[in-house]
Amino acid sequence: MEAAKKLLELNKVSVGFPHRGGMRPVTENVSFSLHDGEILGIVGESGSGKSVSMLAVMGLLSGNGKVMDGSIRFYNKEQPEEYTELNKLLKGELRQICGNEISMIFQEPMTSLNPVMTIGAQVEEMLTLHSTLPREKHKEEVLSMLSEVGLSEVEKLYDKYPHQLSGGMRQRVMIAMAMILRPKLLIADEPTTALDVTIQAKILKLLKKLQTEYGTSIVLISHDLGVIRSICSRTVVMCEGRIVEQGKVEDIFERPQEEYTKRLLAAALGKGEIIEKREIDYQLAPVVKAENYSVFYAEKPKNAQQLGSTLAERLKSIFAGKIRREVVRGVSFEVYPGEIVGIVGESGCGKSTLIKGLAGLNPLTEGMLTMEAKHPQMVFQDPYGSLNPSKTIGWLLTEPLRLHSIGTKEEQRQQVLEMLKKVGLSEEYYDRYPSTLSGGQRQRIAIAMAIMLKQKLILLDEPVSALDVTVQEQILILLLSLRKEYDLSYIFISHDMNVIHRICDRVMVMYHGEIVESGKTEEIFERPQHEYTRKLLKARL
Amino acid sequence: MRYYIKKIVSLIMVLFLVILLTFLAFQVIPGDGALAKLGVDATEEAIEALRESLGLNKSIPARFVDYFKGILHGDFGISYQYDQPVAELVAARMPATLGLALISILLIVVVSLPLGLLCSKKENGTVDNIITLLTQTLMAVPAFFLGILITLIFGLTLRWFMPGRYVAPAEDFGAFLRYMIFPATAIAVPKIAMLVKFLKTSVIRELKLDYVRTARSKGNTDRAVLWKHVLKNALIPVITFMGMVIADVLAGSIVIEQVFNLPGLGRLLVVAIGNRDYPVVQAIVIYIASVVLIINFIVDLLYQKVDPRIRLQ
Incomplete structure (x- = not known):
């Protein structure tokens, strides 16, 4: 599509938000253009200004954000030779274009x-x-x-x-x-980030199809380089509010010029290189052994059949309330000392339910479960939501010790300070609140909290899924070094096959509440047996 | 359907419990109806005879059965004080209380919703600041004090109404309204202040959510975003609060009825308590409890209408 018409052009755009009386810029001199019918990717980590730039195009900046400098030019429907300067339009004029000629989809379909x-x-x-x-x-x-x-x-x-x-x-x-x-232009802001991998691929295919059919140009914002590579023709790499590099996707991916792009690529598309290999002694007694283990949810009956046929039965069930639904159906597995076992599967397959059962968070279980660790600890996906915002880091980390009455106050403090160091944070974090920490730092705290009780088994539920790729890498390395240090075993849930490949010794694939396949990581990746496993691996971009 | 059956059955059960508990509570109070009616100077025989005729000598369960049967027929017993059926006494006082409540509720809804929306439109704008200041102040003013002020200003100084001259609606409906608007305002103002604040907070919270951004991206005007998208969502928590306010108002404003000399349930209750007229007190307590329960029931149903997410559960 050489010499195709420019549809959208950002020229030295700086977007700022009010801050202490003045305006603080969050993007500076962002310039790129989009041609008619093209799919352009904008890639960058959180806070890089990629979403903000596109929200500015539509005038959707929140909290009094403004385009401080530069121009955003969009093709004019009435006069094809002319351009409309979107950032100079009145609100009412911009509304004519929003939805009609430019539309947007967002990260959280929920x-x-x-x-x-x-x-x-x-x-x-x-x-x-x-x-x-x-x-x-x-x-x-x-x-x-x-x-x-x-x-x-x-x-x-x-x-x-x-x-x-x-x-x-x-x-x-x-x-x-x-x-x-x-519309002429569709802005897709992380459209697949919140979705399962198999669905991700379908949504991307759909976007591609719509682009070909209607000639709609798409700006695809993503932190996921795989997503960008799969459907974009050109890409812009952003970091800390500036454009680092832009060009054809092949060029950027094959021959990145800038250090930042190289780092990003290495972290994301390293094809899941194994970070560190370790021999597991399978002769030792397992730390967890589950046999025919089922976990249930109590829920209200939904349809008439479950309610029973006679009026009396129905009335009874109305007030009796809940029935048990088997979410994890009789699974059997072992985890050996020092081992990292990955669980993969799409959302709703029962993987989180399984480890909630192991952690004792869901008491409705059946079957045999022998566990060395009395209180296996959990680390959750969302580091923002899972730390109490009104308590200091020190308070949060001493809590497990307080609950189990371990040591005196001073000893507890010493242990926490030592643990902070172990997870790569300095002592000053002791008195800080979670809201002052970044996502990666919070996840370090969550991991520290899980290890405080020195239980041998740690359950990790998508611990790196909410983090940027470069931060992901650091957390994975931290997990590996802590395993060595404290002789831990992990059960590691992830939807990201690359992450699984990088750190897990064995993998179990769950599908509809059952473990359909399990084995050494390399074996699963090289010779997947189950249909669903193959689909998962194929969806890996 | 299941949901409704369940709700209605539990409503009926709770109403029954309320009646039972009210009944039992009045059995615990020392001194019975016969004593209250005849006074301490009456002879032992006279009191005993009256006890017999009132059925007070029967066992407690038997008396409850009698009482409950009566209620099902709309019979709440005979007032000791007036020698009239309680139901008639209460019915006679209803127009003043219900009229006052309905006018207050109307005022509350009509005034607080637009004001709340107006405030949330521009947070920390001039309009918002003025209204916030007003609501903060008015929330702190007790209704009876407001009543006294209103009587003083509009009644005695401006002479817009004659304090103490209540007109029954059957007599002259227009005059009734002209009188009632003043006590209703006294009741409504503090409630309006609370609701405005509550609604504003709710709307502002909603405005920060993702779906609002989607609505804007479609090219909706700010007004359309507010009315078509945000309002319904923002009203969900407000409904509960509104329900509480309405139940409170309907249950009667004893003090305001005193201040404005209204022949309502509140006044009846105060006099009945003073005279140990238990059948009347009991009936009014049941009325108040039922109003609260029924309003809560309606709130639950409304909730369902407004929020589709609740329907499935």
Whole structure:
């Protein structure tokens, strides 16, 4: 597409947010352009300014953020030779373009749709706002768009609410909403980050298809280099509010010029090189041994069948409330001393439920479970939500010791200070609050907290999924060094096959509550047996 | 459907419990109805005879059965003090209390919703600051004091109404309204202040959520974002709060009825307590408890209507 028309051009754009009376810039001199019909990737870690730049295009900056300098030029529909300066437009004029010619989809399909409006009404709103189509044709148009994005039973879907849909379906609804007016430009802000890998690939395929069919240009914002490589033709690499490098995807990926890009690539696309190999002695007694182990959820019966047939039975079940649903179905496995066992599987397959059962957080279990560790500790995915924001780091870390009455106050303090050092944080963090820490630092605290009790088994539920790639790398290395230091075993849940490959000794694949395959990591990766495992590995970009 | 059955059955059960507990509570209080009616100077025989005729000598369970049967027929017993059926006494006082409550509720809803939205439109703007200051102040003013002020200003100085001259709605509805608007305002103002603050907080919290950004990205105007997307979501927590306020107002404003000399349930209750007129007190307690329960029931149903996420559970 040489000499294709420029659709969007950012020229030395700086975006700032109010800070202590003045404006503090978060991006500086961001310049790039997007050609008609192209898919451009913007890649960078969190805080690099990639989303902010595109939100500025649509005038969606939150909290009084402003374009301080530079210009954002967008092709003008009426006069193809002219450009509209989006950042100079009045609010009302910009609204004519938003949704109509430029539309956007977001990272969190769970929260980006209005929870109290039906799917149909939300998609239709686009038509009401911008289209000249007569009202009675609206529904028909919405339904056809919904099927176009790969949704089925659209008639039923039309009257459903967002919470009744899965994450993948919601993102498809978002795409249908964004594409129904055939905009010239679609901005996709981390559209697949919150989704399972197998669904990720499908959503990307859909975006690609829409781009070819309608000639819509796409700006794809992602921290995931794999995603960028799979569908973008050109890419912009951003770091700390500046553009580090831009060019064709092949060039950037094959011959990165800048140090930062190289680092990013090494961390993300190292094809999951094994960080450190360790021989596990399988003759030793396992730290965990589960046999025919099941975990249940108590839930309310949903359909009439579960309620029973006679009126009396139904009345009874209305008040009796809950029935047990088997989420993990009779799994058997062992974890040996010093071993890291990975569990992979899509969301809802029961992997988190399984380790919650092991940790004693879910008492509804059945089957044999022998465990050396009395209180296996957990590390959770979201380092922002899982630390109490009103307590200091020191308080949080001494809590396990206090609960088990280990040592005097002074001894506890010493232990915590030592642990802080072990996880790579200095002593001054003792008196700080979680809100002053970055995601990676918080995850270090969460790991420290899990190790405080010196239990041999640590359960990690997607511990690095919420972190940037370079930070991921550091946390993985930390986990490995702590394993050596304290002789720990880990059960490591992840949806990211690369991460699994890098640190796990063995892998178990879960599917619909069962372990469908397990074995040494290399074996699974080289000779996957189960259909689902193959799909997972293929979805790895 | 299941949800409704469950809710209705539990509502009925709780109402029954309320009646039972109220009944039992009045059995514990020393001194019975016969004594209260005849006074301490009456002869032992006279009291005993009255006990017999009132059925006070029966066992407690038997008396409860009688009482409960009566309630099912709308019979709450005979007032010791007035020698009239309690139901009639209460019914006669209803118009003043209900009228006052309904006018107050109307005022609360009509005034607080727009004000709350107005505040949230521009946080820390001039309008918001003024309204916030006003709400902070008015929240702290007790309703009876406001009542006295209103009587003083609008009644005695401006002469917009005659303090103490209540007109029954059956007599002259217009005059009734013109009088009632003043006590209703006294009740409504502190509640409005609370609701405005609550609604504002709720709207501002919603405005920060992702779906609002989506709505903006579609090209909605700020007004459309607020009315079409945010309002319904923001009202979800407000409904509960509103329910509490409404139940509170409906249950009667004893003090305000005193200040404005309204022949309502509150006044009846105060007099009945003073005279140990237990059947009347009991009936009013049951009324208040039922109002709270029924309003809560309605709130639950409304919740369901507004928030589709609750329907499935």
